[in-house]
Amino acid sequence: MNTIDTTKFPKDLGYRFPAEWEEHEATWLSWPHKEESWPDRIHLIFPMYAQFIAELSKGEKVRINVKDEEMKAFALSHIEKTDADLSQVEFYFFETNDAWCRDHGPAFLVNKVNAENPKVIVDWGFNAWGGKYPPFENDDVIPTKIGEYFNIPVFHPGIIMEGGSVEFNGKNTLMTSKSCLLNENRNPEYTQEQIEEYLRNYYGVSQILWVEDGIVGDDTDGHIDDTIRFVNEDTVLTVVEEDENDDNYELLQVNLRQLQEMKLEDGRPLNIIELPMPDGVYCEGERLPASYANFYIANKSVIVPTYRCAKDEVALEIIQKCFPDRKVVGIDSTDIIWGLGSFHCLSQQEPKI
Secondary structure, eight states: OOOTTTTSOOOOOOOOOOOTSOOOOEEEEEEEGGGGTTTTTTHHHHHHHHHHHHHTTTEEEEEEESSSSSOOOOOHHHHHHTTTOGGGGEEEEEOOSSHHHHHHHHHOOOOOOSOSSSSSOOOOOHHHHHHTTTTOOHHTTHHHHHHHHHHHEOOOOBBBBOOOGGOOOSEEEEEEHHHHHHHHTTTTTTOOOHHHHHHHHHOSSEEEEEEEOOTTEEEEOOOOGEEEEETTTEEEEEEEOOOOOTTTTHHHHHHHHHHHOOBBBOBOOOOOOEEEOOOEEEETTTTTOOOOOOEEEEEEEEEEEEETTHHHHHHHHHHHHTTEEETTEEETTTTTTGGGTEEEEEEEEEEOO
């Protein structure tokens, strides 16, 4: 039986949240089933979602939360139509409210010198992005259920936090956005300084970098995984909008200017690579948060959402240059983005020890 003092902070016990490009044991997903997230459209997303699973399975285990045997059979009926390595696909009967595992899934921290407990889970509070989409009580307990099943110690900070709101360089630096983490619909009783303390203590980082905002149409109030992504310890990809008349233009320019002023703990400036925004994708006249930054870094590939536009290939080429040791794979996300998120929002990595 693993034993650890979960009244202490993970950072004080030597734990850290690895960068996404560090080796994975598995990727966690929650099978999509909430029709309200993709009104009249959920049936269209399953082929692309299954293709995502197939790509993941080529380099790591894929662990999928499902409600019951019926949902498992439905999921398999789609996965079996792909070239997925089914020996790598595992199902767990943990019922969820929705599919966005980045935000409700477990945050795995590691400590490679602790032989008894090399891996722990942080179970942040989850309130469906400021209470926007109840019910969310099943999603809120997913990390603890996984911890109990695998006998992994679980920490409970007691504040709201979503995985898509934070980005890591693997070397003590975390980046996030003020529009999300300082939003009154998350933790209104805490100041910026207090939230930073939680981030340091429960993610095992020492530096917090803030940008201002997220993109138009993002119902998460500005998750960083739609705008800025670390690709190594000192390099970020950041989306920019070339059309000065576009609603995203100025807010992304503000983020860019903030990035240009930042320095890492050792004094180095960030190496900034600009990534175009796709052409606007709309649902009944409403702008959807389509972004190439919502890619997922798997063990053998980088899986990038594409949107049936001319900029797709440009974005794939830029991202490929950032990951010479991985294959960059574009998967059509035009229907998936109707749910207001894409591949990074749908997934959560479990690091390998």
